[in-house]
Ligand code: NAD
């Protein structure tokens with residue numbers, strides 16, 4: 479089976495490409511390298527013995543995209559490519575709508591034109607917004623309290639995919655709603671390496687560990703949670719990558735939606751503690767004001783994915799911290 483992976487040099491995409499190649503899939507990567515580096519292709523080769531064909535193409539360029547489909551006979555697409563900085567999306571909403579939604583329209587048009595009908599899409603727990611209970615189930619209503627243009631792009635893309643699958647009975651769509659991806663490949667050769675300023679917790683933890691910033695700012699310790707800091711469902715990126723293989727194996731006509739999370743909630747202070755324990759050194763941190771828009775707690779009900787996809791997380795927080803530290807030491811030349 480030949481898979482086109484958009485965003486395949488990015489954080490989650492690259493880990494998924496490794497799992498796909500190891501499972502015997504033929505993979506081609508499309509990425510515009512806006513938030514990733516071409517050297518990831520060499521790393522994938524080092525890990526798997528296979529260097530996937532690479533298309534340095536922007537998905538907004540419909541003509542170039544058609545060229546990619548013209549030459550290849552894809553069986554399915556895994557669509558990771560997109561912008562993901564929540565704060566930036568509030569400042570530049572049109573960029574986010576154009577890049578995320580516009581790109582996906584181009585992609586779906588190409589898929590229709592070239593008769594490719596299988597797609598797995600990277601969505602986010604953010605589409606649930608705020609719910610009455612913190613454990614999110616796929617049957618909950620989405621799109622009511624989404625807090626950022628980034629979140630809305632995920633919601634609109636989900637809707638588009640559902641509508642396309644309704645209009646064209648050949649389509650097989652799986653939407654994966656990720657919770658909080660963390661960790662790195664156990665080899666220490668692949669990990670999260672965004673261009674520019676990070677947004678999420680772990681990239682900041684990594685910068686503190688390497689001395690690039692002096693201490694981690696914890697956004698609030700007065701939430702109604704056991705230690706006062708927010709609770710999230712952190713999922714190891716290798717477990718997440720394997721979730722995509724499970725999704726590919728279970729594609730079926732119409733649209734399926736799955737949460738990919740561990741079902742466990744971990745606080746910011748617990749992350750700091752776990753990282754400190756694995757590194758053997760207390761991670762410097764301070765409590766600062768809450769960040770606007772943060773919810774005290776949310777985590778996945780992952781039972782649907784376990785039941786239908788035969789997938790569940792196998793790695794925990796300590797594994798994610800160990801692999802992150804290994805990655806910093808091996809690939810970024812850091813002393814920790
Ligand atoms: P990432 O930024 O590492 O990877 C995304 C890749 O897409 C990058 O390599 C970037 O260069 C590429 N890209 C962006 N716009 C493009 C365009 N127009 N044309 C071609 N390539 C383009 O991000 P990631 O963490 O690997 O996330 C992958 C997907 O998962 C994204 O869609 C993201 O929204 C979604 N997601 C991520 C998280 C998370 O916390 N990392 C959580 C939920 C959902």
Ligand code: UD1
Nearest residue numbers: 564602604677678679682695696697708710746769771772
């Ligand atoms: C954020 C996004 C969400 C997106 C998700 C995964 C917001 C409001 N939400 O969620 O839409 O789907 O990332 O990409 O941005 N924290 C600190 N200090 C830091 C960074 C984070 O204390 O320097 C805390 C946050 O307050 C939060 C937790 O760490 O409690 C996790 O933060 P983050 O990694 O940004 O993820 P989410 O807030 O879950």
